[in-house]
Amino acid sequence: MRIETKxxxxxxxxxxxxxAVLGLILVLEKGLGLDWHRWGIYPxxxxxxxxxxxxxxxxxxxxxxxxxxxxxxxxxxxxFYFYKEIGFAVMPVVWLLSGLLTWCIGRESWHIxxxxxxxxxxxxxxxxxxxxxxxxLMAVSLLVVFLYGSTLWNMFPIAELVDPxxxxxxxLSGAISGLICAxxxxxxGPQKPVEVEELExxxxxxxxxxxxV
Numbered sequence: 001m002r003i004e005t006k007x008x009x010x011x012x013x014x015x016x017x018x019x020a021v022l023g024l025i026l027v028l029e030k031g032l033g034l035d036w037h038r039w040g041i042y043p044x045x046x047x048x049x050x051x052x053x054x055x056x057x058x059x060x061x062x063x064x065x066x067x068x069x070x071x072x073x074x075x076x077x078x079x080f081y082f083y084k085e086i087g088f089a090v091m092p093v094v095w096l097l098s099g100l101l102t103w104c105i106g107r108e109s110w111h112i113x114x115x116x117x118x119x120x121x122x123x124x125x126x127x128x129x130x131x132x133x134x135x136x137l138m139a140v141s142l143l144v145v146f147l148y149g150s151t152l153w154n155m156f157p158i159a160e161l162v163d164p165x166x167x168x169x170x171x172l173s174g175a176i177s178g179l180i181c182a183x184x185x186x187x188x189g190p191q192k193p194v195e196v197e198e199l200e201x202x203x204x205x206x207x208x209x210x211x212x213v
Contacts, residue, residue, distance in 0.1 A: 007081065014087070015076025019069045022114065025057050026065055040112035041102050041170075048110075052099030056114040068114045074147065075121040082140055083128065086189040093184070094120035094177045101173035111167045116174035119155065122148045123178025131182055134192035 029036050040055040042048025059065040080087040098116040122144050129141030153159060155175055159168040 007084070010084065011077045011079075011081035012073075014080055015073050018076065019072055022057060022059065022065055022069065026059055026062070029058075030061075037110045037112055040110040041099060041106060042110055043103050043106035043108060043169075045108075048103060051111065052096060052103055055099060055102075055112050056095065056117050058112040059114070060112065064113060068118060071118045071122075071148070072114060075118060075125065075144075078125055078140055078144075079121055082125075082137060083185075083189045086185050089188075090124060090181055090185060093181050094124060094174070097177040097180065098170070098174040101176060102167070102170045105173065106167065106169040111170050113167070113170070115167065116170040116177075118148075119151075119171045119174030120178040120181070123175045124182045125178075127179050127182035128186065128189075131186040132190070132192055134190065137190060 025036075028034075036058050037060070038047075039051060039058050040048075041051030059068065079090065083090065095117060098120045102111055102116060126141045126144045129137035129139070132138075151171075154166060155168055155172040157168060159166045159171070
């Protein structure tokens with residue numbers, strides 16, 4: 001029980017800390033009367049390259065931050081609970097890759113917010129469970145679909161018609177990054193246990209091969 005409690009707290013700690021940092025940044029920005037949107041990504045412009053590192057840290061307001069924080073907590077917990085061995089490797093990869101793709105394909109405007117990370121994590125969790133064919137992780141995949149399946153339309157240009165301020169390019173870039181990352185890390189972290197029957201079959205096969213030789 002004690003070990004399980006530590007694992008639960010471990011999984012909550014890092015996304016919680018990240019959200020706290022996001023809140024502190026927003027408080028400093030608004031409290032000092034500053035506007036840090038230029039720390040976002042501006043596609044295909046040299047001055048917009050810094051945003052690949054900093055754009056997930058900047059939000060337009062409390063409502064924007066709150067809507068992202070709930071998803072970051074849920075998906076971040078799933079990442080560090082079910083994939084704790086590779087969580088710290090996955091995060092920087094999807095962070096940088098989603099930002100780079102947004103810089104390449106985005107509209108000529110400032111793109112800010114952690115929503116790209118949210119899509120990256122949701123797609124990573126979904127496809128990681130599918131690739132590994134391990135029932136507990138596939139259950140996480142289904143949970144992600146249940147919670148975020150309705151947001152898929154925000155990855156396409158139609159989202160711009162509904163709300164021009166939505167960075168569908170950032171969402172799409174995050175989704176692509178999550179899929180790529182799931183493929184890269186598919187052989188790392190938790191894996192489907194090898195069944196005894198499979199081991200016995202492999203052993204019998206080796207014996208047959210040795211006999212044939």
